Amino acid sequence: MAEADVITKNRKFKELGFYDNQENNVYFLLPMRFARLNQEKEVLVNEVGDHLVVREGTFQKIVQRELNKEDDPDLFGDLVANHFISESRIPPLIDVLATRYRTKKAFLNNFTMLHIFVMSLRCEHTCHYCQVSRVTQDKDKFDMSRDHIDKGIDMMLQSPSPHVTMEFQGGEALLAFDNIKYAVERVHLLAGLRNKSVTFVICTNLALVNEEILLYCKEHEILISSSLDGPAFIHNSNRTRPGRNSYELAIKGIELSKRILGPSRVSALMTTTNLSLDYPIEIVEEYYKQGFRNMFLRPISPYGFAVRNERKNKYETDRFLEFYKKALGRILEYNLAGEFFTEDYATIILRKMLTPFPVGYVDLNSPTGCITNVIAFNYDGSIFASDESRMLAEMKDFTFQLGHLDTHSYEEVFYSKRALEIVSTGINESLPGCSDCAFQPYCGADPIQNHATQGDMYGYRPTSSFCQKNMEIIRYLIELMDKDKAIAKIFESWVKSRS
């Protein structure tokens, strides 16, 4: 540093105003969007997802250059500090903003991580909302062959990601447990040569689980992802099987799994059905009772409904939102009473909102998580852009089939014209109705759902149930935090990274 910079002849203290860098009340806008929260408040969101709740009308004031540092020093300071406006055309800390943007999108860095292997389409359940499963003994027709398992593993190990997840799905995956063992052992053999670490997950209803299976899971560090839809009367009604004992088997299986593997290696997913929608409190309390301290209030899947009926979709989404809020309210009550109990969907969105870190969740990524984050190998060797796309295929819609393990190379699958088309429609930064949406950084894009419900991959936001649902959940979460500091604190505790 030059001598002149260092030698300050005059060390007389100066007033705050002296340090004002603004010239002639000019300020520049940085990329930001806004949305109305309620009648009094609106929320501003910048390009990296920082948000600021302000009085209604503030955004207009800002863009019309009516904001004045003297009249509103705190707001002005907040806007400059949080990268919403700048006093110079290029903000002095633009490098920091760039780093933060890069960090937020870092979930893209390693490309596809989750590899779904549909081990068998067979199932001993006959759940009414499931389009894919078959009750049959025909292993040859409905189980993934060892040849396809080998080819799927080869393709998985070509992923650029140093860490991949191999998820065994069904049908009921445990009906093909011998093949699971075969796959796990083959991966053990090959993953080291490729310098890959692999996480194994078995998705199962646990009806068939036993000690022997679980000891194998323990030995090979396999995670269990099971299902629990709520109390017995809901679970058994959703998940039909001979004997109407799905709930009892699930609870027994969850307990046994937790005992053998440890509670942190066993999770449960909830499928929301029409029946569930009337029992939000009971479902939450069931999870609590079973010892879970997190649950995933999964948005109702559109694939089971009359998918192209706009009015019905809107109605279903309204009902789901009502259900979601009630259930979340019950979860928050546990927290307010001193328990730590999280809801996963809110946590994903809150991580995007409250942390500077990347959040990779297939259904809320932009670019879309299908292909870039997940790929599905179906029981018959066909390759799909996601788990949902193979379900569409069961309804004879093969739009999202990217190839077949017998005929297509890694490059032909991931760099295909079809893959490019799907992913490029899944970028909410450039989708009509999303590009100017305040919640864009918190949301994602789902070309598959758009296609299934609206007939094209781009979708049409005003009648999109994906949009309706996410807009309202995001708005609601912000409103909750703004209205109640105790809830804001709870949400902050949910987003902490736990490694």
Next chain:
Amino acid sequence: MLLRTRGISINIEEPVVGRITRNAGYTGDNSILICENGLPSSRIEKFACVLTNQESTDWQGDHPVVFKVPSFEHLNEGDLVVVSQDGNIKTLYRINSFHNTLLATERCNSNCLMCSQPPRDRNDTHRLYGIYEKMIPMIPKDCFELMISGGEPTLMGELFFQLLQLIKDQLPETEVHVLTNGRSFAWNNLAEKLSDLEYNRLMLGIPVYADYYQMHDYIVQAKDAFNQTILGIHNLARYDQRIEIRVVLHQQSIPRLTRLSRYIYKNMPFVEHITFMGLEYIGYTPYNIDKLWIDPHDYMDELGEAVEFLSGQGMNVSIYNSQLCVLPEALWKYAKKSISDWKQSYLPECERCNKLSDCGGLFTWNLKKHSEHIRPFA
């Protein structure tokens, strides 16, 4: 605690750096002998310098000696001192302390309202470096931690990097804590240069006082300081340098404190440590006290929210220079006994307190200005 004394010097032509001993039979290099009962008749030439409380009246030798030194009580066997031409004997390193600091330079490019050691605009870097160059090899190799402060140490320029390299070579096991305003690292090449040292025991303590540039610049009394500091931290992080953020708590920093905690988490989540520090009543602070003073008792809500937010997100947070009786109990776990031994004191009523041994106490100079809410625990 006395760190400086002075006598009448004879035969000292350049500053003498050496290790204190009271043993006239000592044979190590660079030793400075203390003689409280007259000069020894022989072996005086074995010592780099001799210090005595005697009068110089009839002494005729040609060896460096300082006469009439009023007190040696504060000097321990093995302490490192520098004896100047004018008879000043300054302690550089105290063997029995964990709190040893090298003053890199008194110059500074900021002028903080609450500076505890106001800068002086004179070029002292070469003189000081010359002293440290001699002194650092004499520091015991098991030295746990060295602090480098100023002024603004990076204003040493090239010598700053040389100083760090020297410490790294000589004291590979020592943790080094540099207090810098970080502004120099807004120039990426300097951050890169620092990383070239590959010095993983080095930690930079950098102050950030607000999330908004104008307030920070006002507090540090320097235009563009905030942007330079934040860019500097950003550049340092680019090279994986270890960073601590230091926040001084006073009337100007409190209003945006909770916003600052969120700003740190969002923009600098990579920092290794964040510390919130009570105000020191010394240096510029008494002069600016009307602008700075707020009773710590009155900022506990803001401090609690800032600390618990950052800690809740998994960041490593401390509170320095605060007394337990002023802090809510929930914050005790963050309170560190941070005040260096030689500047730490307690109030008379603290003698009755049963938490005294857990409490960091006060800066000696804060005995004159402290929270009205200090109450001994009975």
